Amino acid sequence: MTHIAILGFGVVGSGVAEVLQAASDAGKAPAAVAVKRILDLRDFPESPFGSLVTHDFGDILGDREISVVVEAMGGIHPAYEFTKAALEAGKSVVTSNKQVVAAHGPELLELAKKHGVRYLFEASVGGGIPVIHPLTHDFTANRITRIDGILNGTTNFMLTRMLTAAIDFSAALKEAQANGFAEADPTADVEGHDAARKIVILAALAFGKLLSPENISCRGITKITVQDSRTAAAFGCALKLIAHAEMIGRRVLCTVEPRLVPGEHPLSHIDGVFNGVLVNGDQVGDVMFYGQGAGKLPTASAVAADVVEAAVNPAPTAFDPVFTAAGEADYADPQAAENAFCFSFAAADADRQKIAAVLGDCRMLTLPGRVAAISGEMTRRDAEKTAAAIGLPLLSLYPLL
Amino acid sequence: MTHIAILGFGVVGSGVAEVLQAASDAGKAPAAVAVKRILDLRDFPESPFGSLVTHDFGDILGDREISVVVEAMGGIHPAYEFTKAALEAGKSVVTSNKQVVAAHGPELLELAKKHGVRYLFEASVGGGIPVIHPLTHDFTANRITRIDGILNGTTNFMLTRMLTAAIDFSAALKEAQANGFAEADPTADVEGHDAARKIVILAALAFGKLLSPENISCRGITKITVQDSRTAAAFGCALKLIAHAEMIGRRVLCTVEPRLVPGEHPLSHIDGVFNGVLVNGDQVGDVMFYGQGAGKLPTASAVAADVVEAAVNPAPTAFDPVFTAAGEADYADPQAAENAFCFSFAAADADRQKIAAVLGDCRMLTLPGRVAAISGEMTRRDAEKTAAAIGLPLLSLYPLL
Numbered sequence: 001m002t003h004i005a006i007l008g009f010g011v012v013g014s015g016v017a018e019v020l021q022a023a024s025d026a027g028k029a030p031a032a033v034a035v036k037r038i039l040d041l042r043d044f045p046e047s048p049f050g051s052l053v054t055h056d057f058g059d060i061l062g063d064r065e066i067s068v069v070v071e072a073m074g075g076i077h078p079a080y081e082f083t084k085a086a087l088e089a090g091k092s093v094v095t096s097n098k099q100v101v102a103a104h105g106p107e108l109l110e111l112a113k114k115h116g117v118r119y120l121f122e123a124s125v126g127g128g129i130p131v132i133h134p135l136t137h138d139f140t141a142n143r144i145t146r147i148d149g150i151l152n153g154t155t156n157f158m159l160t161r162m163l164t165a166a167i168d169f170s171a172a173l174k175e176a177q178a179n180g181f182a183e184a185d186p187t188a189d190v191e192g193h194d195a196a197r198k199i200v201i202l203a204a205l206a207f208g209k210l211l212s213p214e215n216i217s218c219r220g221i222t223k224i225t226v227q228d229s230r231t232a233a234a235f236g237c238a239l240k241l242i243a244h245a246e247m248i249g250r251r252v253l254c255t256v257e258p259r260l261v262p263g264e265h266p267l268s269h270i271d272g273v274f275n276g277v278l279v280n281g282d283q284v285g286d287v288m289f290y291g292q293g294a295g296k297l298p299t300a301s302a303v304a305a306d307v308v309e310a311a312v313n314p315a316p317t318a319f320d321p322v323f324t325a326a327g328e329a330d331y332a333d334p335q336a337a338e339n340a341f342c343f344s345f346a347a348a349d350a351d352r353q354k355i356a357a358v359l360g361d362c363r364m365l366t367l368p369g370r371v372a373a374i375s376g377e378m379t380r381r382d383a384e385k386t387a388a389a390i391g392l393p394l395l396s397l398y399p400l401l
Numbered sequence: 402m403t404h405i406a407i408l409g410f411g412v413v414g415s416g417v418a419e420v421l422q423a424a425s426d427a428g429k430a431p432a433a434v435a436v437k438r439i440l441d442l443r444d445f446p447e448s449p450f451g452s453l454v455t456h457d458f459g460d461i462l463g464d465r466e467i468s469v470v471v472e473a474m475g476g477i478h479p480a481y482e483f484t485k486a487a488l489e490a491g492k493s494v495v496t497s498n499k500q501v502v503a504a505h506g507p508e509l510l511e512l513a514k515k516h517g518v519r520y521l522f523e524a525s526v527g528g529g530i531p532v533i534h535p536l537t538h539d540f541t542a543n544r545i546t547r548i549d550g551i552l553n554g555t556t557n558f559m560l561t562r563m564l565t566a567a568i569d570f571s572a573a574l575k576e577a578q579a580n581g582f583a584e585a586d587p588t589a590d591v592e593g594h595d596a597a598r599k600i601v602i603l604a605a606l607a608f609g610k611l612l613s614p615e616n617i618s619c620r621g622i623t624k625i626t627v628q629d630s631r632t633a634a635a636f637g638c639a640l641k642l643i644a645h646a647e648m649i650g651r652r653v654l655c656t657v658e659p660r661l662v663p664g665e666h667p668l669s670h671i672d673g674v675f676n677g678v679l680v681n682g683d684q685v686g687d688v689m690f691y692g693q694g695a696g697k698l699p700t701a702s703a704v705a706a707d708v709v710e711a712a713v714n715p716a717p718t719a720f721d722p723v724f725t726a727a728g729e730a731d732y733a734d735p736q737a738a739e740n741a742f743c744f745s746f747a748a749a750d751a752d753r754q755k756i757a758a759v760l761g762d763c764r765m766l767t768l769p770g771r772v773a774a775i776s777g778e779m780t781r782r783d784a785e786k787t788a789a790a791i792g793l794p795l796l797s798l799y800p801l802l
Contacts, residue, residue, distance in 0.1 A: 019684050023542035030541065030719035122539070128685035130531070130539035138523070138531035140431065141424035141705035266691055269670045283420050284529035284692065284702040290667055291688035301685040304542035312720060318431035318713040 001032045002311035005060040007082055008073035009040040009053065012096050012123075015300030016070050016307070017049050023304060031311035036066055057082055061089050068310045070303060071095040080104050087111045087119065092310035096123035096299050102197040102213050105204060106325050113316050120306035125151065125198040128298030129291035131277050135205045136319050142281030144206035146246040148401060151198040153273035153293045154182045154189040155221050155241045159258075160271045163229040163239070169222060181273055191220035192241060192256040199243035199254050202277070204323040206245065207252050209330045217334035219257040228396050231344055231372045232260045234365050238268040242401055251332035260342050260374075261401045335381040339399035340374055343383075345392035347371040358390045370395055402433045403712035406461040408483055409474035410441040410454065413497050413524075416701030417471050417708070418450050424705060432712035437467055458483055462490050469711045471704055472496040481505050488512045488520060493711035497524035497700050503598040503614050506605065507726050514717050521707035526552065526599040529699030530692040532678050536606045537720050543682030545607035547647040549802060552599040554674035554694045555583045555590040556622050556642045560659075561672045564630040564640070570623060582674055592621035593642060593657040600644035600655050603678070605724040607646065608653050610731045618735035620658040629797050632745055632773045633661045635766050639669040643802055652733035661743050661775075662802045736782040740800035741775055744784075746793035748772040759791045771796055 004020075006013045017038070023029045037052050037060050044050040060066055069086040071093055073079040079100050083093050087108065095101065100108070101121045112119035122132045126149075135144070150156050157179075158172035167175070173190065176182035188194045196213040204210035221241050232239040237260035245254045261268040266288045270276035275293025280286050292298040345355065349366045355373050356364065364373040371392075378386065380399070387394045405421075407414045418439070424430045438453050438461050445451040461467055470487040472494055474480040480501050484494050488509065496502065501509070502522045513520035523533045527550075536545070551557050558580075559573035568576070574591065577583035589595045597614040605611035622642050633640040638661035646655045662669040667689045671677035676694025681687050693699040744760070746752065750767045756774050757765065765774040772793075779787065781800070788795045 019542050022544075022684070026544055028542060028544065128682075129688055130535045133534065133539060134531045137710065138534060138703065138706045140709050141420050141429060141702055143423075143427055143429065264672075266670065269667065271665075281529075281702065283423070283698045283705075285696075285699055287530055287690070287692035289688070289690060292686045295686075297684045298686055301542055301682065302539065304684075305539045308541050309538065309720075312718060 001034055002067055003034055003036040003065045004068040004070060004307060005037040005039065005066045006035060006070045006072060007039045008071070009038050009044060010072065010074070011296045012299050012303065013038070013070065013072035014047070015296035016072060016303045019297060019300040019304045020307065029308045031308050033307055033311055037063065061085055066091060067314060068092045068094060068307055070307060071097055072303070073097070076100055076103055083108055084111060087115055087117060090115050090117055092118040092120070092314060094120045094303055094306040094310060096121070096303055098124040098197040098201060102200050102210070105201065105210055106323055109321065113320070116315050118310045118314065118316060118320065120310060122306050123299050123302035125201050126275050126277055126289065127291070127293040127295060128301045129275060129277065129289045129293060131202065131289050132205060134289065135202065135279065136321050139279065139281045139284060140319070142283045145280045145282055147199070147202050147206060147244070147277065147279050148267060149199065149202070149243045149277040150240055150267055150270045150275050151195040151243045151277065151293060152189055152241060153275055154186065156270065156275070157181050157273045159221060159224070159229070159239060159241065162224065162226055163233060166226055168226050169224060190222050192218045195241060195243040195256045199245050199256060203245035203252055203254050205321050207247055208323045209252050209326040210323050211252055211254050211326045211331060215331065216254040217257070221258055224258055227367070227370065228344065231342070231367055231370065234367060235260060235342065235363065235374060236263045237261055237400070239398065240267060242267070248332040248337065252326065252330055253332035253334060253337055255334050255337070257399065259399050259401045265401055267401065336379050338377045338379055340377055341383040342372060342374050342398045342400060343387055344370045344372045344395040345390065346395055347392045351392055354392060355390055358386055374400065402435055403468055404435055404437040404466045405469040405471060405708060406438040406440065406467045407436060407471045407473060408440045410439050410445060411473065411475070412697045413700050413704065414439070414471065414473035415448070416697040417473060417704045420698060420701040420705045421708065430709045432709050434708055434712055438464065462486055467492060468715060469493045469495060469708055471708060472498055473704070474498070477501055477504055484509055485512060488516055488518060491516050491518055493519040493521070493715060495521045495704055495707040495711060497522070497704055499525040499598040499602060503601050506602065506611055507724055510722065514721070517716050519711045519715065519717060519721065521711060523707050524700050524703035526602050527676050527678055527690065528692070528694040528696060529702045530676060530678065530690045530694060532603065532690055533606060535690065536603065536680065537722050540680065540682045540685060541720070543684045546681045546683055548600070548603050548607060548645070548678065548680050549668060550600065550603070550644045550678040551641055551668055551671050551676050552596040552644045552678065552694060553590055553642060554676055555587065557671065557676070558582050558674045560622060560625070560630070560640060560642065563625065563627055564634060567627055569627050570625060591623050593619045596642060596644040596657045600646050600657060604646035604653055604655050606722050608648055609724045610653050610727040611724050612653055612655050612727045612732060616732065617655040617657070622659055625659055628768070628771065629745065632743070632768055632771065635768060636661065636743065636764065636775060637664045638662055640799065641668060643668070649733040649738065653727065653731055654733035654735060654738055656735050656738070658800065660800050660802045666802055668802065737780050739778045739780055741778055742784040743773060743775050743799045743801060744788055745771045745773040745796040746791065747796055748793045752793055755793060756791055759787060775801065
């Protein structure tokens with residue numbers, strides 16, 4: 001029997017207790033796991049786990065029987081300090097807390113190794129969808145060439161609704177909030193910060209360098225209009241918030257931004273609150289993972305699997321990821337990344353020649369109030385220069401995937 | 402350094418040697434692996450691995466330095482006997498050979514356990530797509546409720562071409578053969594036998610019972626007409642060869658048959674030679690895995706990952722699958738499984754009333770030479786009775802997914 005503690009009895013923490021209980025009742029998992037203590041500021045007299053609650057982290061840290069700690073507090077402080085203390089006390093730590101992983105992953109992995117325990121965070125990216133294990137285990141013989149993901153369900157729900165119901169950003173946000181898919185303060189979702197934290201973690205696993213999510217090029221969905229969605233659809237594309245990672249030379253490029261995803265690309269069909277991650281490996285080619293990227297039980301399912309993994313294999317394994325914090329020289333210049341671009345100008349049919357004169361042979365469409373054109377591959381820097389050279393009022397500029 | 406041998410230097414075997422070499426050159430995998438011997442009837446004087454070839458399995462079996470054997474021979478004999486001998490000699494065995502797993506998996510897993518080694522077969526289903534590890538590891542805290550997969554790339558390529566190019570079965574087969582996607586004798590693919598072997602393996606991992614692929618309900622794609630594809634499309638569906646598994650009571654249902662997949666279902670967009678597997682777990686919900694289900698390097702990528710796993714963890718782990726051969730009482734009756742059905746009759750608009758009189762309120766379309774209707778949920782037995790009761794000539798009957 002492996003005794004565990006859960007830090008934070010909110011949505012994820014209570015989900016983990018429930019999922020582990022259900023698995024235990026069904027004799028499902030290959031290791032017996034029991035929740036011994038739960039840390040929270042509140043009491044939960046109604047919960048079947050209520051009697052396990054403590055308000056003192058010391059009760060958990062000092063309990064030698066507890067060998068695995070689930071950190072489900074969210075936020076960086078005191079989650080980071082508690083994680084550090086647990087690892088130093090020789091306890092494995094399992095988390096869904098992408099903020100802590102994205103900010104302190106290298107140090108915590110190092111600490112786990114030093115103390116002969118595990119630091120596992122499958123649930124930090126893609127909720128219940130296995131993404132981290134495939135990257136570290138299944139693609140171990142591959143050089144990863146690129147990762148593209150729809151990593152935020154809230155914004156994907158909103159973009160899906162903006163297209164299918166022809167509603168604007170603020171109406172879509174209200175719907176997302178009414179459905180419980182968006183928080184009262186939706187900044188982290190709609191500005192792309194949540195996706196940024198996730199893509200830097202995936203890039204660290206693939207490329208060995210953890211970029212700071214604050215330092216990557218990140219644009220959210222707040223400026224997307226219904227007309228932008230329709231323009232994408234008119235080109236047979238879906239407008240999606242895409243988190244992207246690749247190596248450019250010896251540097252790592254991570255970006256989060258809305259992109260036109262062509263209909264034949266598997267990410268174009270990921271709708272609603274679902275997430276999808278497409279990984280390209282030099283041997284395996286394109287592999288995509290799809291599922292619920294958030295939510296109590298899907299996230300708890302991934303945390304529970306990591307808890308069982310830590311119970312079955314309490315000591316570090318050769319598959320455990322190793323990455324270091326990126327220095328300034330590890331960041332690729334996002335302005336130098338090449339893509340096809342979709343330009344939309346406030347213009348009419350008569351202006352098409354002006355656009356063609358600069359862009360050359362390209363796909364062009366006239367839509368109400370705008371002319372849109374898809375260019376060949378160019379850098380973002382050149383795309384911006386090109387837009388200026390055309391001289392028409394630019395409504396939007398999106399790279400293609 | 403882990404020394405391995407490869408049995409069979411065909412497409413997969415040579416791919417494994419190449420992928421492992423590439424990973425080793427790049428310092429990619431967490432364990433150093435070297436190919437020491439290759440068993441084949443032929444010689445390969447041109448290959449960089451040519452000097453490793455032996456024609457005598459005894460050279461491998463008797464070599465105590467070789468701790469992992471890759472079985473890439475295909476077919477059941479002598480692949481099964483060699484696998485058994487290797488396990489009994491204390492060597493882990495890694496394979497992509499679904500025929501051997503589907504026929505002898507329980508015995509070989511038991512034997513591996515007994516001799517303290519591994520029997521790993523991630524590549525036997527879905528080529529390079531991780532499916533088996535997610536089922537055994539990532540969903541360990543879930544009860545799997547159902548599995549639906551497009552598990553055969555050849556037939557999916559053909560069905561995609563039949564719809565998009567409006568060509569018939571035999572023309573699509575010729576195209577598949579010309580592109581190297583179908584073998585000279587395509588029976589195992591087009592009759593569904595290949596998909597049947599794969600779904601019984603997935604069902605065994607999910608439900609603990611290995612059904613015999615010969616004893617499950619299996620219909621291939623040979624009778625599908627261009628009109629059937631068009632009928633599906635007219636209902637907003639794709640016609641796909643779907644391998645399905647679920648528990649009905651305490652019995653396991655596995656079927657392989659063409660089904661109408663609604664456009665909002667993620668499997669409906671899996672086109673060409675790609676595979677997709679949708680797993681539903683009671684906690685995680687729907688998760689889909691997508692990628693190249695066959696081909697030299699994708700398959701070799703999965704084999705290589707298992708080789709590294711066996712090198713890193715040479716002894717059995719608590720996650721290793723356990724399943725037993727199914728008895729007669731473990732098979733669910735496919736005639737009793739409930740689905741919505743798409744009926745197509747050789748009929749005209751005037752016959753619609755006849756159909757509605759029996760099917761009641763249903764979606765109905767008149768297409769050239771046929772009237773098609775989608776029923777509510779019923780058993781296959783009732784669907785066949787219903788078709789007879791309507792009394793019009795039945796052109797085709799497909800369940801929906």
